[in-house]
Amino acid sequence: MPDRVDVGAAAAVARAYREQWASVLATTARLTRDLDLAEDATADAFAAALQTWPRDGVPRSPGGWLTTTARRRALDAMRRDQTLRNKLPLLVEPANCAAVEGAVLEDPPAVADDLLRLVFTCCHPALSREAQVALTLRLLCGLSTAEVADAFLVSESTMAARVTRAKKKIAAARIPYRVPAAAELPDRLDAVLTVVHLIFTAGHTAATDQLVRPELVTRAVHLARTVVAIMPDEREARGLLGLILLTDARRPTRLDAAGKLVLLADQDRTRWDHTAISEGRRLATESLRGGRSGRFAPQAAVVALHAEAPRSSDTDWRQIVGVYDVLLAAWPSPVVSLNRVVAVSMVDGPQAGLDELAQLRDDPRLAGYRYLPATRADLLRQLGRFREATAAYRAALEHSDAGPERAFLQARLAEVDAHARGGWSTSHPDDAGPNAAAW
Amino acid sequence: MAEYLILIYEDENTYADADPSVYAETLAAHGRFAEQIVEHGGKLVGGQALQPVSTATTIRGDVVTDGPFAETKEALGGYYLVDAEDLDQALAIAKLCPAPGGGVEVRPVMVFE
Numbered sequence: 001m002p003d004r005v006d007v008g009a010a011a012a013v014a015r016a017y018r019e020q021w022a023s024v025l026a027t028t029a030r031l032t033r034d035l036d037l038a039e040d041a042t043a044d045a046f047a048a049a050l051q052t053w054p055r056d057g058v059p060r061s062p063g064g065w066l067t068t069t070a071r072r073r074a075l076d077a078m079r080r081d082q083t084l085r086n087k088l089p090l091l092v093e094p095a096n097c098a099a100v101e102g103a104v105l106e107d108p109p110a111v112a113d114d115l116l117r118l119v120f121t122c123c124h125p126a127l128s129r130e131a132q133v134a135l136t137l138r139l140l141c142g143l144s145t146a147e148v149a150d151a152f153l154v155s156e157s158t159m160a161a162r163v164t165r166a167k168k169k170i171a172a173a174r175i176p177y178r179v180p181a182a183a184e185l186p187d188r189l190d191a192v193l194t195v196v197h198l199i200f201t202a203g204h205t206a207a208t209d210q211l212v213r214p215e216l217v218t219r220a221v222h223l224a225r226t227v228v229a230i231m232p233d234e235r236e237a238r239g240l241l242g243l244i245l246l247t248d249a250r251r252p253t254r255l256d257a258a259g260k261l262v263l264l265a266d267q268d269r270t271r272w273d274h275t276a277i278s279e280g281r282r283l284a285t286e287s288l289r290g291g292r293s294g295r296f297a298p299q300a301a302v303v304a305l306h307a308e309a310p311r312s313s314d315t316d317w318r319q320i321v322g323v324y325d326v327l328l329a330a331w332p333s334p335v336v337s338l339n340r341v342v343a344v345s346m347v348d349g350p351q352a353g354l355d356e357l358a359q360l361r362d363d364p365r366l367a368g369y370r371y372l373p374a375t376r377a378d379l380l381r382q383l384g385r386f387r388e389a390t391a392a393y394r395a396a397l398e399h400s401d402a403g404p405e406r407a408f409l410q411a412r413l414a415e416v417d418a419h420a421r422g423g424w425s426t427s428h429p430d431d432a433g434p435n436a437a438a439w
Numbered sequence: 440m441a442e443y444l445i446l447i448y449e450d451e452n453t454y455a456d457a458d459p460s461v462y463a464e465t466l467a468a469h470g471r472f473a474e475q476i477v478e479h480g481g482k483l484v485g486g487q488a489l490q491p492v493s494t495a496t497t498i499r500g501d502v503v504t505d506g507p508f509a510e511t512k513e514a515l516g517g518y519y520l521v522d523a524e525d526l527d528q529a530l531a532i533a534k535l536c537p538a539p540g541g542g543v544e545v546r547p548v549m550v551f552e
Contacts, residue, residue, distance in 0.1 A: 172547055173545075176526065176527050
């Protein structure tokens with residue numbers, strides 16, 4: 001890593017916290033075989049850095065310094081509590097794991113292995129998805145319990161209990177601290193990517209006035225980058241990073257100055273983050289190369305196709321429909337089918353979209369999914385069937401939380417309701433409507 | 440190594456309503472399962488099949504009642520106690536446990552020291 005002795009010591013600690021927290025903790029956990037103790041020792045090491053670095057200067061290798069310090073703190077604590085520790089269930093360290101005492105701390109592959117162990121332990125299938133997300137934010141991102149609770153709108157005590165229960169299960173059920181075997185890897189990796197994607201989604205479509213929780217988005221980008229770095233051959237990991245970067249590239253234009261939702265079609269594309277778009281496009285292309293694709297690569301390709309169009313009217317909807325077909329083959333989800341409906345309506349018109357939507361209306365998996373009635377409402381609006389559109393917008397609002405999305409649906413409801421009452425029946429074929437991918 | 444209890448929960452009707460061959464096949468699969476545990480690096484410590492829920496008696500406090508503790512569609516029908524390296528190994532073993540009428544639950548055994 002580059003030397004950063006020129007920056008202020010406090011900034012160096014903050015930077016190390018962002019970039020090295022997870023690897024310091026991951027390596028320390030292999031020594032302690034106890035996640036709580038590893039967390040405490042890692043936090044101690046960062047606190048020590050805040051005291052020492054301003055006085056003695058920032059070490060040449062901040063990560064090495066922090067790992068050595070955390071390790072020393074952990075060893076001290078273990079010596080103090082030797083008798084107690086013998087009675088506690090510990091993380092299972094597989095026999096083939098290199099002994100920490102002899103491990104070279106600056107050895108990048110060893111650090112990558114430790115990070116992999118931590119990632120796969122946090123996202124173990126024997127833990128609930130909620131626990132996986134909470135542990136990932138706590139242990140891999142270094143968020144406090146209060147911050148994690150805030151991100152998922154639950155009380156701090158609820159989140160603390162969730163984290164404690166998960167850690168207890170890891171120890172008591174002996175969830176091993178190791179990288180899964182090749183045969184298990186596809187499933188296990190999918191869980192990791194799903195967790196990262198959930199964290200991104202929670203940040204990207206938050207029910208706040210800003211629509212976004214930037215800190216969660218930043219964490220998700222960092223996690224996705226970490227996963228790509230430690231598993232460079234996994235195409236789906238690249239696809240996920242691409243998807244996240246491409247989606248987040250639109251952030252500056254998703255709301256107007258008044259905080260109102262701006263549809264994809266109406267966004268000022270010159271203000272998109274074009275650095276992120278070019279990286280995302282490269283990742284999307286790489287992730288689609290090779291054999292059968294997974295879930296994230298085609299999703300990245302869809303967003304890339306949107307990002308590539310200089311104007312909304314240049315969008316290659318026909319190709320987007322094709323990519324959705326690829327995605328459906330890999331992941332037969334009704335949500336994907338719904339997004340495909342929107343693409344079909346852009347190619348063959350709103351009636352064609354509505355015809356395809358009819359097959360999804362009774363799918364129990366979409367019950368309560370607000371984008372189903374919202375999409376239907378918009379297709380009906382485009383067809384000038386305002387009375388039916390009114391009912392559909394109302395249904396969408398029933399499942400919509402506060403925030404810009406809700407305000408948008410309310411505005412559309414008022415518009416179609418006025419048409420319905422006035423008995424107008426003009427349609428607006430040029431007006432691209434909302435859909436799950438539109439904001 | 441640690442001990443894990445593999446609890447087999449099945450709908451008893453699976454066998455009552457099915458062709459007798461289903462029961463015979465399941466029994467044979469249980470015979471193979473004992474070997475598979477060892478092949479996967481685990482050890483079989485013990486295991487039993489239970490009589491149907493209709494034979495169960497429940498005691499709460501000092502009240503004795505006829506029937507199982509909890510009325511569920513899928514009831515505890517038997518168990519294996521296995522020794523495994525960690526949860527991943529225990530789950531790999533438990534995935535092979537025959538339970539065509541339901542599924543299995545894996546529970547680590549508490550150790551008192």
